[in-house]
Each structure stands twice: as structure tokens, then as C-alpha cells.
Amino acid sequence: MDTELNKASRRLSELPISIELSGFTIDVQWLRVMQKSGQWEIERHAHSSFEFHIIARGSCKVATDTRSFVAEAGSFYLTAPGVYHQQWSRSEEDLVEYSLDCTFRPRKESIGSPSEWVELHEFFLSCACLPVKDTSGVIALFDQALNEALALKPGYSIVIHSLVPSILVAAARSMGLSNSLTTTKEKSRMDMIADFVEDNLFRPISPADIAAFMNLSEKQVSRIVFASEGYSTKRFITLAKIEQAKKMLTSTSYSLVEISKELGFSTTSYFNTVFRKTEGVTPGAYREQILEKLDIHHT
Incomplete structure (x- = not known):
């Protein structure tokens, strides 16, 4: 040394x-x-x-x-x-x-x-x-x-x-x-928030994590998200995770337990509740609908 x-x-x-x-x-x-x-x-x-x-x-x-x-x-x-x-x-x-x-x-x-x-x-x-x-x-x-x-x-x-x-x-x-x-001006703060959420879908994340990443307060992040999307930061994170869940549900490779765990939901029951509240159907019912459509298309 x-x-x-x-x-x-x-x-x-x-x-x-x-x-x-x-x-x-x-x-x-x-x-x-x-x-x-x-x-x-x-x-x-x-x-x-x-x-x-x-x-x-x-x-x-x-x-x-x-x-x-x-x-x-x-x-x-x-x-x-x-x-x-x-x-x-x-x-x-x-x-x-x-x-x-x-x-x-x-x-x-x-x-x-x-x-x-x-x-x-x-x-x-x-x-x-x-x-x-x-x-x-x-x-x-x-x-x-x-x-x-x-x-x-x-x-x-x-x-x-x-x-x-x-x-x-x-x-x-x-x-x-x-x-x-x-390059900086073209990339808005909302873009950076969205990228951060997308990059961290497979772990539990909160508005506080986004605030730390952006070096802003949670209130500032909330204002940015609400001005862009019209709803809270927490809901923005939830919707991003649900969109990813929908992609994973198109395959039978993942069980509902695996999907909820991969996406950082505390329990499978909570994942089911959030998914049904967002999409109007349970994850299992959504998967059945998608697979039925795929079968019809292939036949």
C-alpha cells in the first residue's frame, strides 16, 4: 500500500x-x-x-x-x-x-x-x-x-x-x-422517474426511493407525477407493476405466487386484490382470458 x-x-x-x-x-x-x-x-x-x-x-x-x-x-x-x-x-x-x-x-x-x-x-x-x-x-x-x-x-x-x-x-x-x-433538456424529470420505476419493477420500491434517486423531496416528486399523469406516485408505481404482471400472465411459465414475489408484492393475496381493483378481474381470470384468445387466434 x-x-x-x-x-x-x-x-x-x-x-x-x-x-x-x-x-x-x-x-x-x-x-x-x-x-x-x-x-x-x-x-x-x-x-x-x-x-x-x-x-x-x-x-x-x-x-x-x-x-x-x-x-x-x-x-x-x-x-x-x-x-x-x-x-x-x-x-x-x-x-x-x-x-x-x-x-x-x-x-x-x-x-x-x-x-x-x-x-x-x-x-x-x-x-x-x-x-x-x-x-x-x-x-x-x-x-x-x-x-x-x-x-x-x-x-x-x-x-x-x-x-x-x-x-x-x-x-x-x-x-x-x-x-x-x-440530451438533458429532452429528457424530462417525469421520463427519469418512469425509467427508474421501469428499471426497478422487480423489487419493492416506494415514493421515497424515487425521491432519493431524483435528489428531490417526496412532495416534489408527487407534484411532477401528478402534473404528468393525474394521480399519485404510489399509483404510478402500482400501475407499472400491474402492466408487467399482465405481460408475465400471458405465459404459464410463472405461477401467481412467483409473479407476486418477483414484482415485490408483500403477499399473493395482496397482489390479487390490487390486480382485481385495477383490471376488474383476478390475475387468474385475466390469464384464462388471454390464453383463450391466443388459442382462438392459433386455431
Whole structure:
């Protein structure tokens, strides 16, 4: 283990960093280095914050609930709020990972006002968790922060504070942020909520989970959903799960018990009740109707 790197990491971790920007206050949970050797594993977990995993040396395997990949030196990946992920060694080679974990806290006086930071936040929310090649100097900027923490020259704290926004912008550029930010503007908050629900249909999710993912309050999420759909966030989640259940009911491969369990309903009885209230028939009756139609069509 590199003791000098460890010392610099510890000093960065101990430095409180909160940055006032247009539209947001960025609170840094940690700015640090993780060094791993041999066989190791970090179990499945999620944060309510953004975590940038920057691979300075070595490589590792990463898995989310929807995909898996290898992150190699010179690349990084972002786990947005609510994204479950796990990480483990790829080989016996040492791993050095730089990590920036932060939250975007909306400033009351700027809510609803457009700014580049508001758009950058939405851009990060819309990005998939995939490895990205560092083409904009993210690692070099982090190295500079480590050097400042190690040297402790006058004004080092000011320099480190200024490097955090630079790291975020460099990461966004590497991830494909365009000058016009058209991709962000085209993807509304409702689209992101719908995508999150779709990606998490096979686990219990609540309005609070969506709020954490969006870095918004539950009331804000409720207003967005109601304005778009005309009903509550809870109902939006329920209807999405029922639509998935209807797809699964077209096949006899799944029992009603399996479907209710897969979709995160507490009991099969509750699943039956919700389905009947939504569709007007029980799941079993719906399956019979669908299979009868399919038989008629085939004959």
C-alpha cells in the first residue's frame, strides 16, 4: 500500500467541503482513495448521493442490478442515487480507485431557475452506470487535489475546493455532455422517474426511493407525477407493476405466487386484490382470458 497516497487520502477525507454554486450547494461526503490488493469484494449497496469511481491503477469488476462490466485504469463510472452496485477484484493486481461522493442540494432561491449546474445535475441523473474513458483530465485533477493535501501549502484548502467543480465538469465532458445540453433538456424529470420505476419493477420500491434517486423531496416528486399523469406516485408505481404482471400472465411459465414475489408484492393475496381493483378481474381470470384468445387466434 502506498503510504503517501494513504496520507493524502486521509487529509482529503478530513477536509469539510461544501460549495455554493448557481442552483445548488454541492456537499462532498468524501474525496478519498481506495487501495485494494489480492482478492476482495464490496457487497451490494446503494447511496443517496452521486459516487464517481475513478480507476487510477489496476482494474475491477462491477455489477448493478441491470448490468455488469469491467472498469479499467484510465476510466471511471458513476453510481447515481439509488443505484445498487457491487464491486470485486478482477485479478491479483492492485487497485487504486479515486472516489468523489457528493450530493446536489437545491438552493431555495434558485428552484425553478435555469442554470448550467441544474442541467449538469439532470445530466448525471440521466446517465447509465457504465465505464467511461477519462478524456477530460479527471484523474489529473484528482492527482492535483491529492498533491495539495500532501504538501499543505498556504491556500491548499481553497485549491481543493475549486477542484471539485472542475472534476465534475471534466467527468460530464468525458460522459458526453454536449455544449447545448440538448440530451438533458429532452429528457424530462417525469421520463427519469418512469425509467427508474421501469428499471426497478422487480423489487419493492416506494415514493421515497424515487425521491432519493431524483435528489428531490417526496412532495416534489408527487407534484411532477401528478402534473404528468393525474394521480399519485404510489399509483404510478402500482400501475407499472400491474402492466408487467399482465405481460408475465400471458405465459404459464410463472405461477401467481412467483409473479407476486418477483414484482415485490408483500403477499399473493395482496397482489390479487390490487390486480382485481385495477383490471376488474383476478390475475387468474385475466390469464384464462388471454390464453383463450391466443388459442382462438392459433386455431
